[in-house]
Amino acid sequence: MSQTAGNQAIEEYKPQDATTNPSLILAAAKMPAYQHLLDQAIAYGLGAGGTEEEQVTSAMDKLFVSFGLEILKKVPGRVSTEVDARLSFDKEAMVARARRLVELYEEAGVAKDRVLIKLTSTWEGIEAGRELEEKLGIHCNMTLLFSFAQAVACADAHVTLISPFVGRILDWYKENTDRKSYEPAEDPGVVSVTKIYNYYKKFGYKTVVMGASFRNTGEVKALSGCDYLTISPALLAELSRDHSPLAPALSEQAAQACELQRVTLDEKAFRWLHNEDRMAVEKLSDGIRRFAADAVRLETMIKEKMLSARNGK
Numbered sequence: 001m002s003q004t005a006g007n008q009a010i011e012e013y014k015p016q017d018a019t020t021n022p023s024l025i026l027a028a029a030k031m032p033a034y035q036h037l038l039d040q041a042i043a044y045g046l047g048a049g050g051t052e053e054e055q056v057t058s059a060m061d062k063l064f065v066s067f068g069l070e071i072l073k074k075v076p077g078r079v080s081t082e083v084d085a086r087l088s089f090d091k092e093a094m095v096a097r098a099r100r101l102v103e104l105y106e107e108a109g110v111a112k113d114r115v116l117i118k119l120t121s122t123w124e125g126i127e128a129g130r131e132l133e134e135k136l137g138i139h140c141n142m143t144l145l146f147s148f149a150q151a152v153a154c155a156d157a158h159v160t161l162i163s164p165f166v167g168r169i170l171d172w173y174k175e176n177t178d179r180k181s182y183e184p185a186e187d188p189g190v191v192s193v194t195k196i197y198n199y200y201k202k203f204g205y206k207t208v209v210m211g212a213s214f215r216n217t218g219e220v221k222a223l224s225g226c227d228y229l230t231i232s233p234a235l236l237a238e239l240s241r242d243h244s245p246l247a248p249a250l251s252e253q254a255a256q257a258c259e260l261q262r263v264t265l266d267e268k269a270f271r272w273l274h275n276e277d278r279m280a281v282e283k284l285s286d287g288i289r290r291f292a293a294d295a296v297r298l299e300t301m302i303k304e305k306m307l308s309a310r311n312g313k
Contacts, residue, residue: 012233018071019080019141019163019230021118022294025067029298037066042305052303059302060084060295061097065104072114080141081105082118085291094119094128102138116141116161120288121150123267130157141210144287147280149273151196152263154207161208163230164193166223167215168287172279184218185249188279194250197226201255203262217242225250 028034045059068079081101087093098117105115117132119125121142129140139160145151146165154162166189173188174180184190193211200209210228214220217238220231225248231239265273274280 015075015077017077017079017116017228018075019116019118020064020067020071021082021143022085022291022298025064026294026298026301028067029063029301034067037070038063038302038305041066042302042309045302046306046309052306055306056299056302059306060299061100061104063298063302065101065108068105068115069108069110072110078114078116078139080116080118082143082291083120084295085120085144085288086295088120088122088288089124091124091128091131094125095131098128098132098138098140099136112138115139118143118163120291121145121154121162121284122288123153123270126150126153126157126159129154129159133158133160143212144284144291146192146283147274147277148192148195148199148263149265149270149277150280150284151199152273153265153270155200155203155205156265159207161210161228162196163210163212164196165213165283165287166190166193166211166219167213168283169279170215170219172283176279184216184222187219187222189213189215190219190222193223193226195260197223197250198255198258199260201252202258202260221246222249224248 029038041059041063044062045055048055048058050058064081068081071079083094083097083101087097098119101117102112102115106112116139118141119129121144126142129142132138132140142150142154142159142162144165145154145162146169151162151164166187169189169192170182170187173182182188193209197209199205200207208227210230211223211226212230214229214231214235217235220229220235220239223229224246
């Protein structure tokens with residue numbers, strides 16, 4: 001299992017891996033306990049030279065990696081570090097940013113095998129993941145994944161890991177249909193991840209399925225047996241108090257018996273199949289906008305601190 005960043009929770013639950021995103025970094029950067037990381041990033045950005053925009057980008061990259069380094073002190077596995085969501089439709093820019101993040105980790109003495117680069121699961125993001133994996137040996141974690149089309153394309157790109165969202169799918173169905181409650185096995189997010197897991201296992205894909213974005217422990221239990229699950233500290237605490245027996249809900253054996261057929265997608269077929277899923281289209285675009293907005297807020301904070309530093313305040 002893995003969980004989102006939070007040092008106290010990491011120490012308590014001892015996850016194998018951990019992940020973060022712009023929203024979490026923005027929240028953490030405002031905390032007094034992490035001001036030294038923000039100050040270090042500001043100094044790094046100013047020292048990197050270039051235009052103001054380039055200095056801000058350097059500072060943001062440094063800040064993301066600094067938080068990743070803190071996490072890696074506490075987990076034995078890997079940390080996921082996200083590429084700016086504003087680059088979601090620019091393959092080359094995502095590849096370049098990913099390479100820079102990995103360089104910063106390596107400069108700090110961390111091998112790239114301990115890092116997963118998080119990319120948006122747009123067509124461009126998936127193709128960036130393919131290039132990073134095949135040509136550069138940089139492992140990728142594909143995020144904002146809501147549709148079966150996205151999952152199929154990611155598997156064909158041979159990325160290391162995908163993070164299909166569960167709770168955000170449930171949110172959409174509650175908001176856009178008359179049905180407001182679901183048993184765990186019928187939860188649309190659970191159904192989506194179960195299908196993806198079964199497809200991967202039936203056809204022998206090596207890409208790891210890591211269910212993410214849970215709203216309740218029922219969803220977590222309904223996906224037990226999945227490769228990985230990334231679970232919030234609050235739900236981990238709730239699960240730790242639950243002593244009821246739990247059998248795996250997913251298995252490779254059951255996947256082999258499912259009736260799914262193999263799908264082949266080029267770019268046109270991918271865009272059409274994804275477009276046919278209204279929920280996935282809306283949640284992907286919403287997720288990009290939200291992460292981009294937090295990136296802008298973080299950027300604004302860094303610009304203000306840079307200005308103060310330049311003025312000697």
